[in-house]
Every structure is written in structure tokens, then in C-alpha cells.
Amino acid sequence: MWLHNTELDWKVAHDRDESASSHGEWSETETSPETLSWQRWSFDSGITSVRIRPTLPSTPVVVRANNPVTIPAGHEARFFVSIPMVLKVEVDRERPVVIAEIPLVVLSKTWFGVPTEGELCQVLKSGAARTLEETRPDPVRAVCVLQIKNTSTEPLPIQKFCLRLDYAGLYHGKCRLWTSAHLIQYVGGGEFKHAHFEPPEKFVTDSELVLLEKERKSADQSIFKKGFSQLSNLVMA
Amino acid sequence: MIELPIYFLETVQEAGEELRTSQPYINALVTILIGFPLVIVGSRLLARLIKKKVSEHASFLARRLAFYIGCIFVVITILGNLGFNLTAILGAAGIISAAIGFASSSSISNIISGLFLIWEKPFQIGDAITVGGHTGSVYSFDLLSIKLRTFDNRFVRIPNTQVLTSDSVNITKFPIRRLDINVGVDYKEDIPTVVKVLREVADRNPLCLDEPEPVIIFTGYGDSSLDFMLGVWFSKTDMLALRNSIMQEIKKSFDQAGISIPFPHRTLYAGDVTKPFPVQVIQGKKAESDRQDSDTTSA
Numbered sequence: 001m002w003l004h005n006t007e008l009d010w011k012v013a014h015d016r017d018e019s020a021s022s023h024g025e026w027s028e029t030e031t032s033p034e035t036l037s038w039q040r041w042s043f044d045s046g047i048t049s050v051r052i053r054p055t056l057p058s059t060p061v062v063v064r065a066n067n068p069v070t071i072p073a074g075h076e077a078r079f080f081v082s083i084p085m086v087l088k089v090e091v092d093r094e095r096p097v098v099i100a101e102i103p104l105v106v107l108s109k110t111w112f113g114v115p116t117e118g119e120l121c122q123v124l125k126s127g128a129a130r131t132l133e134e135t136r137p138d139p140v141r142a143v144c145v146l147q148i149k150n151t152s153t154e155p156l157p158i159q160k161f162c163l164r165l166d167y168a169g170l171y172h173g174k175c176r177l178w179t180s181a182h183l184i185q186y187v188g189g190g191e192f193k194h195a196h197f198e199p200p201e202k203f204v205t206d207s208e209l210v211l212l213e214k215e216r217k218s219a220d221q222s223i224f225k226k227g228f229s230q231l232s233n234l235v236m237a
Numbered sequence: 238m239i240e241l242p243i244y245f246l247e248t249v250q251e252a253g254e255e256l257r258t259s260q261p262y263i264n265a266l267v268t269i270l271i272g273f274p275l276v277i278v279g280s281r282l283l284a285r286l287i288k289k290k291v292s293e294h295a296s297f298l299a300r301r302l303a304f305y306i307g308c309i310f311v312v313i314t315i316l317g318n319l320g321f322n323l324t325a326i327l328g329a330a331g332i333i334s335a336a337i338g339f340a341s342s343s344s345i346s347n348i349i350s351g352l353f354l355i356w357e358k359p360f361q362i363g364d365a366i367t368v369g370g371h372t373g374s375v376y377s378f379d380l381l382s383i384k385l386r387t388f389d390n391r392f393v394r395i396p397n398t399q400v401l402t403s404d405s406v407n408i409t410k411f412p413i414r415r416l417d418i419n420v421g422v423d424y425k426e427d428i429p430t431v432v433k434v435l436r437e438v439a440d441r442n443p444l445c446l447d448e449p450e451p452v453i454i455f456t457g458y459g460d461s462s463l464d465f466m467l468g469v470w471f472s473k474t475d476m477l478a479l480r481n482s483i484m485q486e487i488k489k490s491f492d493q494a495g496i497s498i499p500f501p502h503r504t505l506y507a508g509d510v511t512k513p514f515p516v517q518v519i520q521g522k523k524a525e526s527d528r529q530d531s532d533t534t535s536a
Contacts, residue, residue, distance in 0.1 A: 062448070108440075109472060110447035111413050120412065120472050123447040 001087065001102060002032040007046055010091055012100045013038045041099050047092045054085040055213050056142065056165040056179060057103065059122050062110050064160040066127040066134075071156040071186075076149035078203070079128040082135045083142050083165065083179060088213075104140045112162045121162060128161075132204075142170060142177035145203040152188025168197045170213040178204060180215070264318040268311060276307030293362050297378065298355060343398070347381040350397035354378075365408040368395050372408070408473075413446060415470050416479060420487060421462025423497045428455060428463065434494050435467045438486045444479040446470040461502040 004011040013036040063081050071077045084105035090096045107122035128146065129135050135143055144163060150156045168180040180197035187193055201209060284300035291299075317323060338345055355378075360366050365374045366385070371393045373385035383400055385393040408414075422431050432453050439451035452468035467487070471479045491498060 106443055108443050108445070108447045109475075111449060111470065111472075115413055115449060115470075116411050118412070125447075 001052075001089070001100075002036060003050060003089070004032070004038075005048065005050070008043055010041045010043070010047070010050075010099055011038045012041075012089055014100070014102050016106070039100060041091070041097070043092075043097075049091065049093045051090045051093070051096070053088055053090075053212065054140075054142075054170065054177065055088040055101070056083065056168055056170055056216075057086055057107075057122060058101070058166050058216060060112065060119060060162050060164045060166075061107070062112050062121045062123045062160055062162050063128045064124075065158055066129060068157065068159045069130075071148060071150040071158065073150055073153050073155060076147060077130075077158075079130065079146040079148075079161075080132050080135050081124065081128045081144045081146060081163065082126055082138065083124070083144050083163075085140050085142060085177070119162070137176050139177075142179050143204075144168065144179040145181040145200055146184070147181065147203070148184045148186060150186045152186055154188055156186050166216040169199070169211055169215045171200060171209045172212045173204065173210075174208045177212070178209065261318050261320055265315045268315050268318060272311035272314065273308070276304060276311060279307060280304040297362055301379070343396075344381060347397045350401040351378075351380050353401055354383075354397055359405060360407045360410070364410065367406040367408065368400050369403050371395065412473060413449075413470055414473050414476070415449075415452070415468045416476070416483070418467045418469075418483065418487070419456070419464065420467060421459055421464045421498060422491070423499045424463060426463065426496050430494065431463070431465060431496060434490050434496060435465065435487070438483065438490050439467065439469050442469070442479065442483055442486060444471055444475045444482065446472070462499045 001012070001014040013032065015033065015036060061081075061083060063079075065079065069077065084103065084107065087100075087102045087104060088098060089100040089102070090098050107124060110121050110123035112119045112121045132143070135141075144165070146161065146163070148156070148158065148161075163182060165179060168182065171178040171180075178200045181200040181203045182195075182197055184192050184195045197215065199209070199211075280300045280303035283303050284296045287299055288296045313323065316326060360375055362375050362378060365372070368383075368385070371385055371387065373387035373391075373393060376384040376386040376392070378384075380397075382394050382396050385395065387393060420435075432455070435453050436451065439445045439453075440447075445451060446469070449470045451470070452466070454466045454468070456464045456466050458464070469479070469483065488498070
């Protein structure tokens, strides 16, 4: 990523190098390639402060269970999903302006629903793990804990689910990044309730959790307020 | 001394008489000056008010309807101001309407077709549609016709009757679409390898939707090639970007995998009666020198 600051303007550009092995380093002298496509921002006064921090993707992410799983009636299952971060570039500390959001991993698009009705999402090909140990610590990924409780009298088969991470916060732990935990309760007949996000403290062993980034959308607009017909789209068998 | 006030009074009286005579015209003028702008502003305001609650198409129709009703109301008011007998006018209007109706049956047909289209809602303003061989986005939807803006920025007017009676395709009705690409490979190529390469191309392209899955069909034995169809799903906004990128990627991946895309082949033979005749392809310069050599030898 290249940032360029003149008296009243900021310019930002980025490029991808799939062969790069390290996670990059800060340099104030590096010259930028000529092929870059710059995005330019103009301000009415000189701004010199810039802040770069991780955030969660704004579009929903569809995750497949590494192996299709069925949750028997009365049981609950926990999944661990490794979510690639988005780099957020903000200028001006007093009135922050986001000048770029750059995904660190480019995810493919996917459609969650039927071809006539549904939601455009991104797809995570790494899948959902059943234990935390299966997700290796990665500085550019955050772990999302998903807990599905089957309170119905019927088994719940799960192949994939959709995580709406704009309702989740981002936390910094001792050795990993974490998102809010996502809790869903299945009540039978294709209906879900109590779908909500909450801080991940009680699901993780990491004791030093610090909130890095609040959720993009507040709880009053959350999926919890939406109808059950939409909630039923959270998990697809 | 007495004549002046009398003259003044007469003048005032005449002016009052003139004012009384011209009052209806003044009223009509005021109605025109206030009424029509009010109708225009009112209809726009109505459209703006309901825009957030209903579709763009519905707000457009509401605006037009409010405008037409307002105009009729203003015209009736003006005619009333001018002292016309509205009952007689409406009676005459009925007769004239019937006469005009017979004379302009196609217009009436278009209006009725327009009402059916409003009720059926096959498309809305902004949708990309194909009607009667014309493809473009719906620019406006009026009483007599719909107007399209084609992708090369031409304006096409299509009567409502034609829209109602002919096949129309709404390209952007659903949020996702499938792009079908037909591709042929040489007969010598290995079919599973071709399928694998095509699948990898679809998987690599970030604009191709992962779900619904890409479709790869071996469609048949062509004249010169084994024919395949690659169908990839995409979000309707990504059409051009996907088409450009995936066509290039197919060619590049085929080149890397050593898969050739053939040009049409023709095999000529002379049949059973005579033996096949030999054909030798020779280079231009070499042929010229060979010909000169043979001339020298024979000389």
C-alpha cells in the first residue's frame, strides 16, 4: 500500500504480490510503481495524521463446514472460523475520514439463497473448524466463534452458514485477533431465533481481550430485529 | 368647475365597466400563471415524497398522473372563468372523444396496453430489457409508449401495444445471471483435462460466483472441434468486467496447458472413382527459383 500526502491532499493506492512471503513493512522513502491506480482525497485544511488498522469485512461471509455436520436435537455445536481482515486507512484524528478499505485476502463472490432472491456474499474457502487448534494463528485473520444450539426436536444438518460480520466487533487478544461470538438457536421447522453477536470472552481462553473496532452496524438494526424468514437464511442445509 | 368631477366619475365608471368586462380574462390569466406552475411543483413534490416508500417506477407514474389530473383541473377552471358552459363543453367533449376514439384507435390501444403493463409490472424504470430487437435500459414509461436508452446511448420509443404483444426480456430482473461461453478445442485434446482447466478458470476469477456452481457441459462433436459450454454465475453489475476477464483467462489457460483452439478444417478427396490427387505446398521464393532452374535445364 502506498500513501502520499501533500499540503491539502492524500493519495492512496495498493497492489498485490501473491508471491510475497512476509507481511510487509513501513517505509517512508520507497518510490511507487507507475502502474498504480491512485485514489485521491482533497481536504480544506492540511491533515498530517493517518491511522491504519484492521477491521472486519462489510459484506457477509459464507463459510462451509470442513465436513458437513448434523446437530442432534437438544445439542449444540461450536465452530471456529478464520476471517481475513480488511485494512482500514483513516486520516484526521479529530474528524476521522476513511480513505481506503483494502481486503488483505481477495475472497470470491458467492450467492446465498435461491437465484431469484438472496444475498451477495463473499466465500471463505478455508471452511469452519470444530476446534480452535485447527485454525492456525495468523496476524491477518481473526477467529469468529459460532455456536449453534438445536433446541428443536429434529436434527439440524449444516453444510454452510452466512456470517454477517458488520454486526460484529473486533478484539485483540494475547496471540490472536477475535471477532464477537455469533450465537444462534434453532427452534425447528426451519426457524431460528436469538441470533446475535456478543463479546467472545466466555468462549475463548485468551484473557487479555481489548476491543479494537466496534461493530459497523448497531444492535437496533441487527439481524435479531429482522423477521424469522430472513433468519432462516443464516444456515443452509 | 362642475364638469371636471362629472368627467372624472364617467372615466372611473368606464374603467370599472372595462374592468368588469375583462375580469374573467384576468382571472383566467391568473389561473394559468399560478395553476400550471402549481401543478408542476405539486406533482414533483408528490413524487419526491413517495420516492422512498415506493419504487422509482411507481413514483414516476404517480407524478405523471398527478400532473395530468392537475392540468385537467386547471383547464376546467380557466374555461369556467371565461364563462363557458361546462356542461355543454363536457357533452361536446364526450362526442368529440368518441369521434377521436374511432379515429385514433391505436392511441387508445396504447393507453390501455400501458395500463395493463402498469398492472403486470414486467419491468421498472432503470431495468435493462430487450423488446422487438432493441436492448437498453428503461428511460421512461408513458401513457402511449416506453422509452429506452440503448447502451450506445440512442433513444428508442416503443409503443405500449408492441411491448404488450411481443416477447420482452428483462435482463436485470434477478440479482444474479449466468454467462454462457461456448468454446471448442482440438479433437486430439483430452476431455477431462479441458474440463479441469475450465473449472480452474472459473474458480480463479473473483467475479464468478462460487455458488451457484459453474456449469461445464461437453455439448458435442463439432465440424472441427470438441465443443464445450462454460456457464458461470455472476452478480448482474459485473457483466462487462467478467466477460472481458474470463475470455482472456480461458485463452491464457489453454495456451499454458497446451490446449489448442482449432480453426475450421476441411478434408477434400476425389471420391472412389479416381485416386486422391497429390498436393504439394511450396514456398514462394523457392518455387520461383525451381521454376527458373527447370527453364534453364530445358533451354
